[in-house]
Amino acid sequence: MTRLFNFGAGPAVLPLAVLERAREELVDWHGSGMSVMEMSHRGKEFMGIAEKAERDLRDLLAIPAEYKVLFLQGGASAQFAMVPMNLLRGKSTADYINTGEWSKKAIKEAGKFCRVNVAASSEASKFTTVPVRGEWRLNPDAAYVHYTPNETIGGVEFHDVPDVGQAVLVADMSSTILSRPIDVRRFGLIYAGAQKNIGPAGLTIVIVREDLLGQTLAGTPTMFDYKIQADNGSMYNTPPVYAWYVAGLVFEWLKDLGGLRAIAEINLRKAEKLYACIDSSDGFYRNPVERKCRSWMNVPFTLLDPALDDAFLKGAKAAGLLQLKGHRSVGGMRASIYNAMPEEGIDALIHYMREFRNKQG
């Protein structure tokens, strides 16, 4: 067996310990004679798995009791619609912060349901920074304020939660959730597709303050109503049982590691090392993002001479470093270094980057 280092943005690397545990339990889960894939979601085995996963996630993020945790499908992209459908609550406008490709998609979708006020944007800087809170022009009539704490494609991240006072703050945390501790109380709603920092694709986590539920837009499909999902324990229909189970294994892995404080320390160290390698390359490698908002999770970089991109990627693959090609919209390279990317993966990448540069003279 060979495990290579997978820097893909999503679906992304999972902890080896989690994969091994899943393999061990694959055909006969804990003497049940069944795989988790084959279980009734309403049976006591899966109910136990589901409840434990939620408990562990609540522990990790210190989620207060007045927040519901939903295990849904449709990815973060479905949330682009579900958020306005559920959170407009009779209002006709919402504030959005535009920091890149994912914000733009959220804005476009919300525009189908309400008047979107783009309260701040970093488009003028080509999304190489995030707009400081002082520049946001929030609308007092807005139902909520939506932002993207980590832009997976651009590699820009808010390292502090913006203060929006009593406004309902909504965050697309797809590529940063569980990378560090956060104060859930600062948010009305947090959502994340699982395939970056949680588990396999097919699962979407929503954490939502209970008092925001129950005022869904008329005509909202049943499956898109948070209140119905919450009242049914995310089992109004068949949930993605296997993805839910593997997410639970990831939560256990994080707890064993020491929780979010421990992983944050590791993540910061990993990111700093990689940025230091880029910054000390005399311009051979370049990351365009302003230092104070560089992402801990997604590190885009370009080569001084784009004609070398193919050779870089080919050599990387031969060195066991996979999926480093940048997003098609920006080109260059991108190293996604989520929780499950071991520090040795970063060291191997840095070693390769130095060697490649030296070879070019």
Ligand SMILES: *Cc1c(COP(=O)(O)O)cnc(C)c1O
């Ligand atoms: C990947 C990603 C999405 C889209 O997620 P899907 O689960 O594929 O819908 C949305 N927002 C952010 C920040 C992402 O990283």
